[in-house]
Amino acid sequence: MSNWIEASVKEVVWWTDTLFSLIVNADVEPFKAGQFTKLSMMIDDKRIARAYSYVNAPNSNDLEFYLINVMDGLLSQQLAKLTPGDTVLIESRASGFFTIDEIPASEQLFMLSTGTAIGPFLSILDQADVWQKFKQITLVHGVRLNADLSYQKKINQLQQQYTRLRYVPVVSREQAIIGLNGRITDKIIDGSLFKHSQNTTCPQNSQFMICGNPQMVKDTSALLIEQGYSRNRRREPGQITVEQYW
Known part of the structure; x- marks a missing residue:
């Protein structure tokens, strides 16, 4: 009810x-x-x-x-x-399992979002406890236009507060002012997304939270599975945790 x-x-x-x-x-x-x-x-x-x-x-x-x-x-x-x-x-009562306590601890966490799906990540990053589970966090925000990169002031504040937070905008329909050009999936395929994290990325040291439109979530998950990562389940912990955003 x-x-x-x-x-x-x-x-x-x-x-x-x-x-x-x-x-x-x-x-x-x-x-x-x-x-x-x-x-x-x-x-x-x-x-x-x-x-x-x-x-x-x-x-x-x-x-x-x-x-x-x-x-x-x-x-x-x-x-x-x-x-x-x-x-x-x-x-009055919230729902959902897209929370840090559902994610295995790891060296690094990638937060992959498109559009308004950056929202839950901003909520998570505002909690100090996320930094007890991960040494480094990379927030990735895929948008069409540079103007769609909302919450810049908030992200800057978070980066000043937590120096281990990296922010990578990915802009698909015009030249990116900051970050990368294209789609998140392209940047996973060519490796440029991980170069930004300045760490080697493998199933032993990385977790992925993916939140966005269903096609992006599906395509990104499939690419990561091809690279040896697996879906995170309670009975069988993996590296990929997803939230469909509509």
């Missing part, structure tokens, strides 16, 4: 004409970094609900979600119209 409670909109941050962050306040149950909840609104007498990952750390009073205003999106179109003081319904 869903347990819906009211959330008050504190702020709406527009990054581009389609990408925005919704910051709300609500008395939700405790959650783990990397988990998601649901937002909902009544539209034409129907409750429309969608799952969104928390971007904020679990100890923050501000609950933050990173969204794309989808052209024909029933809910995102309405969420995009919200302004401070408005209310939206939020499911």
Whole structure:
């Protein structure tokens, strides 16, 4: 049973004409970094609900979600119209297993994301405990355009706080201002993604968390499996942990 409670909109941050962050306040149950909840609104007498990952750390009073205003999106179109003081319904209990306690400890962790799926990684990186399991973390963000590289200030803060954090943007549709050009899958095939980590990468010393559109998750997982990595399961720990982002 869903347990819906009211959330008050504190702020709406527009990054581009389609990408925005919704910051709300609500008395939700405790959650783990990397988990998601649901937002909902009544539209034409129907409750429309969608799952969104928390971007904020679990100890923050501000609950933050990173969204794309989808052209024909029933809910995102309405969420995009919200302004401070408005209310939206939020499911008080979070869900999901895309969390650090599900990942085996390792020398290095690669966080591979596309689009708004960088959100759960920002939540995880805001928790000091992630650094007790991994010596080095590489945050990879695949986007179409340089303008889609949101949260630069936050990422810079994290890098200053944690000097072992590397950030690699991968831009597919124009020349990258920072980072690499192309798609994450191409950069795995040609090895350039791992060169950025400045470490040799092998199943004995690396873990991968992959979050993004289903095709990217599928293709990236397949490439890593070809290179000798395996899916991480509770009964049989591996190196690849995934989250489908819609």
